[in-house]
Amino acid sequence: MTASAQRLPPGLLSVHVLPADHHDGPWDHIIVPSGTKERLLNQALLTLRHGRALATLAGLPHGLIVLSGPPGTGKTTLARGLGQAAARALAPAGATTYVEVDPHAFPSELLGESQRNVTRLLTETLPELAQRRPHLVVLIDEVESFAVRRSAAAFATNPVDVHRATDAILAGIDALAVDHPRSLVVATTNFPEAVDEAFLSRADLVVGLDLPDxxxxxxxxxxxxxxxxxxxxxxxxxxxxxxxxxxxxxxxxxxxxxxxxxxxxxxxxxxxxxxxxxxxxxxxxxxxxxxxxx
Ligand SMILES: Nc1ncnc2c1ncn2[C@@H]1O[C@H](COP(=O)(O)OP(=O)(O)OP(=O)(O)O)[C@@H](O)[C@H]1O
Ligand SMILES: [Mg+2]
Known part of the structure; x- marks a missing residue:
C-alpha cells in the first residue's frame, strides 16, 4: 500500500506496509562485498526484534544505521531492500511500516521553522506510525541536508536555524529509541564529513560502500x-x-x-x-x- 501524496503527513515521501512482493528485487540487485548485506540485516533484525530488551541496557542502541559512499554506489537501493528483507524475516511477528522521509522538506528560509518541522516529524509523525504496527523502518536519504554538521554550518546563511534543526533531530532520534525501540532509522549520505558528528556517533552501524571493483x-x-x-x-x-x-x-x-x-x-x-x-x-x-x- 502506498498512501497517496495528499494524505501523507508533511515531510514524508511514502509510507508502505512490508513485506510486499513488489518490494522484492532491490536487495538482490545490489552487488556488494560478501558479508555486507548479512551485517546490515543482522543489525536491523537485532534492533527490530529485540529493541525493547536492549533499551534497558546502559549502552542504549539508537536504532540508527548509516550508509555512506560516493554517488551511484547503491546506498538508497540497499536501504530500500533492507526494509523489505528485514520485514520478510520479521513477518511471523507482525508487519513492518516502512517510510521514506523527504529531507528536502525541512531546510527552511524561515527562522525556527525547520526545527518545528523536524520536531513534528520525530515527536509526532514517526511515533504515530510506530504505534500502528510492530516494526517501523525509516529511510532518511541524503541525511547531510537534514542533520547538518553544526561545526561546519557556523557561517551558513541561517546558522541558528541549522543548529536548532540538528539539535531537534538528535533529541528526536534519542526519544524514538527510548519510546519506540522497535524502530530502525536508515540514513544515507554522500558526504559523511557534512553530517553532524553527534548524529554519526549515534549510529549503531556505519557501512561504507565503495565504487565497484x-x-x-x-x-x-x-x-x-x-x-x-x-x-x-x-x-x-x-x-x-x-x-x-x-x-x-x-x-x-x-x-x-x-x-x-x-x-x-x-x-x-x-x-x-x-x-x-x-x-x-x-x-x-x-x-x-x-x-x-x-
Ligand atoms: N553495487 C551495485 N550493484 C548493482 N547495482 C548497483 C550497484 N551500485 C549501484 N547500482 C545501481 O545504480 C543505480 C543507483 O543506485 P542508488 O540510487 O541506490 O545509488 P546511491 O548510492 O543512492 O546514489 P546517490 O548517492 O546518487 O543517491 C541503481 O539502479 C542500482 O541498481
Ligand atoms: Mg541515493
Missing part, C-alpha cells in the same frame, strides 16, 4: 543483461558471455554502479535497428558504448 562491475553487467534477456531473448547469448563481461568491466574500471547499469541502455540506443528491436543487440554495441563512456 572489476569483478563486481562484471557481475552488475551480467545482471543487467540477464534482466534484458528476460524481455528480449535475443540478448541471452550476451548475458552468458563471461569473457565479454570481463572485457567490458576492464573498460569500465572506476565507474560507479549507476553508470555501469546505464551502459546497457546506452548500447541499446546507438543503432536504430537495435532501438527498434533490442533482440538485435551485439557485443560490439556494448563495447562501443563502453569506449564512449557509457
Amino acid at each position: 572489476e569483478t563486481t562491475i562484471a557481475a552488475i553487467l551480467q545482471h543487467s543483461l540477464l534482466e534484458l534477456a528476460g524481455i528480449w531473448p535475443g540478448v541471452q547469448p550476451l548475458a552468458h558471455d563471461e569473457g565479454l563481461h570481463r572485457k567490458l568491466a576492464a573498460q569500465c574500471a572506476g565507474w560507479d554502479g549507476r553508470r555501469v547499469r546505464k551502459l546497457v541502455l546506452t548500447a541499446l540506443a546507438q543503432r536504430r535497428d537495435v532501438a527498434e528491436d533490442p533482440n538485435q543487440l551485439h557485443a560490439e554495441d556494448l563495447l562501443l558504448a563502453a569506449t564512449h563512456g557509457g
Whole structure:
C-alpha cells in the first residue's frame, strides 16, 4: 500500500506496509562485498526484534544505521531492500511500516521553522506510525541536508536555524529509541564529513560502500543483461558471455554502479535497428558504448 501524496503527513515521501512482493528485487540487485548485506540485516533484525530488551541496557542502541559512499554506489537501493528483507524475516511477528522521509522538506528560509518541522516529524509523525504496527523502518536519504554538521554550518546563511534543526533531530532520534525501540532509522549520505558528528556517533552501524571493483562491475553487467534477456531473448547469448563481461568491466574500471547499469541502455540506443528491436543487440554495441563512456 502506498498512501497517496495528499494524505501523507508533511515531510514524508511514502509510507508502505512490508513485506510486499513488489518490494522484492532491490536487495538482490545490489552487488556488494560478501558479508555486507548479512551485517546490515543482522543489525536491523537485532534492533527490530529485540529493541525493547536492549533499551534497558546502559549502552542504549539508537536504532540508527548509516550508509555512506560516493554517488551511484547503491546506498538508497540497499536501504530500500533492507526494509523489505528485514520485514520478510520479521513477518511471523507482525508487519513492518516502512517510510521514506523527504529531507528536502525541512531546510527552511524561515527562522525556527525547520526545527518545528523536524520536531513534528520525530515527536509526532514517526511515533504515530510506530504505534500502528510492530516494526517501523525509516529511510532518511541524503541525511547531510537534514542533520547538518553544526561545526561546519557556523557561517551558513541561517546558522541558528541549522543548529536548532540538528539539535531537534538528535533529541528526536534519542526519544524514538527510548519510546519506540522497535524502530530502525536508515540514513544515507554522500558526504559523511557534512553530517553532524553527534548524529554519526549515534549510529549503531556505519557501512561504507565503495565504487565497484572489476569483478563486481562484471557481475552488475551480467545482471543487467540477464534482466534484458528476460524481455528480449535475443540478448541471452550476451548475458552468458563471461569473457565479454570481463572485457567490458576492464573498460569500465572506476565507474560507479549507476553508470555501469546505464551502459546497457546506452548500447541499446546507438543503432536504430537495435532501438527498434533490442533482440538485435551485439557485443560490439556494448563495447562501443563502453569506449564512449557509457
Ligand atoms: N553495487 C551495485 N550493484 C548493482 N547495482 C548497483 C550497484 N551500485 C549501484 N547500482 C545501481 O545504480 C543505480 C543507483 O543506485 P542508488 O540510487 O541506490 O545509488 P546511491 O548510492 O543512492 O546514489 P546517490 O548517492 O546518487 O543517491 C541503481 O539502479 C542500482 O541498481
Ligand atoms: Mg541515493
